[in-house]
Amino acid sequence: MSNAIIEARGVTAGYGKSVIIEDNDIVIERGKITSIVGPNGSGKSTLLKTIVGLTRLFAGHIIYDGHEITRMQPEERSRIGIGYVPQVANIFPNLTIVENLEIGGYMRKSREEVKRDIEEVMDIFPVLRERARQKAGTLSGGERQMLAMARALMAKPNILLLDEPAAALAPIVVSRIFAKIREIVSKGITVVLVEQHAKRALELCDYGYVMTSGRVVMRGSGKEILSDEKFVEAFLGRR
Amino acid sequence: MAIDLTLPLLNSLALGSLYTLMALGLTITFSVTRIPNFAHAELVTVGGYVTAVLVNFMALPPHIALLAAFTASAILALSMDELVFKPLYKRGSRPLFLLVASIGVGLIVRYILFSLADATGNITIQTNVSVNPIMRFGRAYITTFHAIVIPATIAIVIALHILFHYTLMGKALRAISDNEDLARVSGIRIYRLRRVAWLIAGGVAGLAGGLWSISLIIDPNFGWDTLLRIFASSILGGLTSFWGTIIGGYIVGFAENIGIALLNTWFGINTAYRPLISFAIIVAVFLIRPRGFAGIDVRNIVSRLVVSRPRS
Amino acid sequence: MASKTVVTAIVAVVVVLIAVSGIVFMMGGQPQTVTVTTTVFQAGEAPTATITTTVFTGAAVEQKEYTIGLAIAVSGGYAVDGPRRRNAAILAIEEMNELLERSGSPIRFKWIHEDTKSTAEGAIAAVPKLAAAGVQIIVGPLATSETKAVLDFLNSRKIVAISPSSTGTAARVKDDFVFRMPPPDVYQAPAIARIAWEVGVRNLVILARNDDYGKGLADGVEETFIQLGGKVTKLLYDYTQPDLSADVERASAAVANYGANEQTGVLVIGFDETVKIYDRARLDPVLSEVRWFGNDAVKRPTFLPPESKEEIAEFQRKVRILGTAPAVGPEDNPLVKSFVERYKERFGEEPSLYSYYAYDAAMVAMLTVLAAGEYNGETFKELLPWVAMHYYGVTGWKLLDEYGDSAAPLYDIWTVVKQPDGTWAFKVVGLYDGATGSIKFYEEVG
């Protein structure tokens, strides 16, 4: 795996004194879509947060682009190209939509470019333009999700970690979001997608991980996992 | 008897302005750091003393002294955070610990002030700027103090509004207030940026103390004795809302002056119970509307009132 | 190290005691009391403890020495004025000893001082130390709060205390062991009410601090003023508040309601915070049009330049303020003049107001001991009112009422004036005699 953008080795992490995920090895390949699936509470979100530095790391190493970032602050990690869209609380509700996007481009040098990119984003999502000066807290669930992704993209990340971007959304919105994800990858951005809805995530991805109870229990290409009997029985069979 | 409310009205405006200035800083630091900073009181007190000492003993012009008060309290606020709050926060201290720590920091500053004031024989002091009547207004005089403090408050509110809404730094501060983790993963260096919050909060508190020291004989306790009102104002606005705090400051000012005048006239309630009004406001907000006015988008209401849009 | 010193000291005390009792036995004489004082020193430091013991000795010792305890605060709130009051008591003792020596009397007075630290807790700690030293009569404590705190102790141990400055109603108790030299507040209330009435005020707005002192005095003024036929509006303010605008505003409204004219007056009953009230009121068009009155606590340098702003003094003059303060007797009294000279010569500064009372308190204490002929608190309590009744001191007659407080109160009536050289001063313009309720103005007060 020479083309890894992120490698996590023996990662044990959690919150405060409680360990949530234990001894996990994850490799994310550059330019690909990697999915992490598993039941609710299995630690998928915690794993993503650990990569961006928002959890307490008890053991292990995280390597980004060949550099050790294990001890790096979250703000510095985002500055070297790691983008992240949390599962919940993924917008600034009291900032306007434009301000959300401006904060997305906070660390970029050229304010002119940021302005241009905001225009571009609003061309893609006309709903955001309509309500550009309104508080983001007034947006609907689907609109929020789009704003959240747009905010993360404003930073021009090398890798984007998406935590259940399609949860609790109407099917039509889900398909728009998945289309958007494919578009992102096509621009050369690596994507990590955390999903509870295992089937659609594994169908989309190049490589997948399955987590239960804080541990990665299965890995392989999307097709491999989907064709694994044990997996189908455990996760898809009785649906 | 007919009630002439001109004098309580003027008192309300002057004190409401001061409460607003003092409470804004509390709201700003609470928003950005989630510390209910009880030592905020001392930032007000220090501002008052710096102004009074510079004007009375060094014969500096008042506006220079106020600038110095701003600077001194800003630096004090920053040091409080760098030396005490930030290290505690990084170690994962719970909000309650930070609250207790802030009471401790306040005590230390207050007693240092006490000993300095005592050693120089200035336990009580008042800034030597003559306050005089300008014109008669009903039963009251509009004085030079009104002419200083009300415009100053408006100017500071406008300046802060511009900072928070028209500069990237201000927007980043609001982003931290809204969602700290999301701000961090957006590349905002929160531990650097919060310095700005402390500098502004301390500075404005010091300025408020300095302005007040023109009309008030101050002592090392005066900030602490006002803290109840500062918190009441900020809590009315939901502790994190800029415009909510401004409205809160004036509500406290009006409740304490016009409110007590009416209570006294109608029910014979003594003015000695005036501090209970702020206390009642705090309790009522916690019981009835725990988020204060945070849920109310005041600007939307105002813009709808001001700009009459054609219906499509 | 410290404990070693203490042990040595205790051994020394025991040796002294054995030696003294040995002498008593050898002489076989009539036992009499004498006091032995041992002061324990720790190397290079101030005395750490004073152990005073009363022992029996023989008739061979000619001199009799009686102890006056001084329970006077010299730290805390009284850090400045406390030492002056203690000095006055010491002066009295020295003068008495001089007299006794000249007359060939074997009697001498000595004093022991304990600092009550200006707090109730301090007094509770200090007074038992005097009691342990065998003291039966005390000058002190200074404040009403301190006095009240040790009242039960003094009564149960039958030790007499004479306070030189407590005036509060909280320590006004009948048939107790505490006597008070200055006129208590109960006399100041009628004084203020009568003065206001005398100068033509019929409607009085009272603004008083919301504590025992303020409420007590305000109630007293109200009572007398209504008896005289006047109307009263009473307002209480919370003196812990930095800003008193709302309270002053209510006073202004009350004045406006009565009409801002010669028949309306404002009385503030406060301490140092009164200057804040003046500062607000001077910018009030209504309040500056009527006459103001004040209590004894606002006759202080704090209220005049250079300690206050010029405007504060100007305001007091504008409202032609009249206030009361315990008088030290008619100004031209030769007794007073002589005391001031002796005090200045001995201590190099002027006595403060309550130094006069401390001097009289010590004198009354010693005269009581002399009259008793024995050193016993219970006897002192019985004799003291009689001694005081026949005593005229630097603070005038010391007739006591049934509470053991001064019953012949004299109050100066003061106002604020600008002197020809441009400085401001309090000027005594009259005298109120509480025994008769009569008012004498030395000059026209407008």
Ligand SMILES: Nc1ncnc2c1ncn2[C@@H]1O[C@H](COP(=O)(O)OP(=O)(O)O)[C@@H](O)[C@H]1O
């Ligand atoms: N901030 C937190 N503090 C403490 N425990 C948490 C926190 N967030 C999540 N957890 C716990 O960690 C476990 C895994 O949660 P999570 O990573 O969100 O799982 P998933 O994303 O797979 O649903 C859960 O038991 C959850 O209760």
Ligand SMILES: [Mg+2]
């Ligand atoms: Mg999750």
